[in-house]
Amino acid sequence: MSTFSLDEDQRQIKESMESFAADELRPISRDCDEKFEIPPEFLEKTWGLGLTANIIPEEYGGYGFNRSCLNNVIMAEALAHGDLSLSLAAMAPNLFVLPILEMGTDAQKKKYLPTFCDDKYKVGTLAIMEHSISYDPFNVQTKAVLNKDSYVLNGEKCLVPMADQAEYMLVIASTDKGAGAFIVDKNAAGMSLVEKEKNMGLNALPLYSVAFKDCKVPVENCLGGERGIDYTRLLCLSRIGLSATMVGVSQAVLDYSIKYAKERVAFGFPIATRQSIAFMLADAAIEIEGIRSMTWKAAWTADQGEAMNSELLRISYLTKTYAAEQAFKIADYGVSILGGHGLIREHNIELWFRNARAFSMLEGLAMA
């Protein structure tokens, strides 16, 4: 039977990340969105939290804290409550580090993990999405062809977080043996940034389209080496991470809307005293309760490892798609509850509304 209490570690993660999000993310959220950028000081400060070094084992120079998908979703939800783009930026190095930790060969771990344990912040990223309506993460169009001692990558990726600053990029490409992940160095020949993207939302997070043209990657950069990777699991960990951010954004919308609806007076009464407003809030509260618990369940499933592997795809798929639908619905409620004011850029609701539309199409921007 299911139990729902946070353990001591999780309580601590939740509290510290919530206050960090409130103090450091929320205050600069709007400004970063307007300027399409994140101040480097923010990334420095975030690096100081050790989100990456904490989960790297001591033998590779990290702090070797307990790493679990559950702990990660608790962290991701709390950060995303502050701001979605900034939370994704804060967690971006883990897009690269977590797959290496989970699926890398010993040599890959030895080579890459220590470089993420320095004091100076370092970016790693994941290139998984492609610019197409029929984009299918299980069948990406970017190809990797083995040629002697290297793979040759061809294709174009989009929505790659912080590609401009990333030391390493993990690129998902199809091989004749299915999907593989390839570690591409910052200066690899044949890789180029096509453009810094402009989307409806997620403006603060630098997102790039990246092209690969006969980009040669040495065979030892194929994640997992000869045996490759459990790509489905990788995708699931990302979907679970994203689901957690959906919960965080939804909760932010609800908190803001409750406060607003109790203060805003129309026809002599606070609008929250009207059922049509109050019931939107209640519906949001119910769905958040559901998607949070489901995200926990999916994360718990991932933490069971092999034993629950057959269940992982189903549960993370359902969680991610359902949470995305609800998160956007809740953001839409938020705008409705604020009325015309909901569309004015002074209110964060306007920003969350644009950001939440991204969820249904996103893959790979978070990792838990």
Add this chain to the structure above:
Amino acid sequence: MISFKVSDMEKQVADLIHGMAKDIMRPIARYYDEHEHQRPTELEPFRVIMQAGGMGTGRKKKSGEKKEIKVTDDKIGANAMSITGAEELAWGDVGLMLALPGQGLGNAAISAVATDEQYERFGSKYAAMAITEPGCGSDASAVSTTAVLDGDEYVLNGEKIFVTDGDRCEVVVVWATLDKSKGRNAIKSFVVEKGTPGLTVGKLEHKCGIRASDTAVLIFQDCRIPKTNILGDPEIRPEGGFKGVMATFDATRPLVGALALGCARAAYEFTKEALAKEGIEIRYDKPLVKLSAIEKDMLWMEAQLEMMRVIIQKAAWMADNGRPNNLEASMAKAKGGKAGNLIVQKCVEILGPIGYSQRYLLEKWMRDNKVNDIYEGTQQIQMLVIARRILGYGRDMLA
């Protein structure tokens, strides 16, 4: 700890009840749908199982009147077991589940508030719950059945409707007011034994679904009961009396959510199998543009089932671990009731003539399930409870 582990014991209990639901309930479900008001006699084997498993909402042993409530983290108690069982039983048949002998809604109230002496007298009796009247349903505070103290007896007068188990029960827990002018805090609950002069069973309703469950009118005409049959505090207090009588809902609402879950799961499984026979499989690894409309519907329903389950489980977990769960209990019922109906109704739609035909049980499940979003507080009433909680409002601010 956050855990979704299904223990061996739990799996055994669920399997056992599932097996009985499948072997005993399913084969007779259509018969009792067509023979309304006939009492199902095949359900006796369940009585033993329910008692052994600590199911229902009965307290296992008698206890002191005031038990100290300890907040715990990982206890798996009667509430958790009840929702597991309820889901499986409702998977079998919601109507028959409600007709299980010895497990009335009144039993929940009795085990929640009875004194040891009262529990001794009524604890093992099959108890119905009579709140609703012709003039009031959702607004339980408008109850107009009266209870007047006369010497050592209360005298009850009034009419109750829609009493589940009203005909078959042995005792009934009746809500009545000691003094209508004193408002909701004057409403108390009383245990009336069947056969007490002045209590008559009126008509039995003819219903859309759950026809295996009897729904009766009860008429109280100068019905005298011992003074000691009042549940809880006999005094009218200015504060909080009504909240006390409402508290049993915190245990029963997740249970109703679980009934909806069980019924919706049955419909979903039936539909999935029917589609599989046509070669339509549900895939979890395809992008939106590659999914058929049916697949999208099925995946959406499956996600809803998962959501319902975790929300219901959390409400039960809170109850088992001494945490106030008024908000979560209403969420469990609101989500269960609404999503459950959307699912069964969609399944009927998807299967076309097969969904509509009485050759299969699916059409019946749609009729059966609707009530799960109505009794024990309608969908709208749950939304009110939830909204008040999250807004910090009382009924004066949001009604």
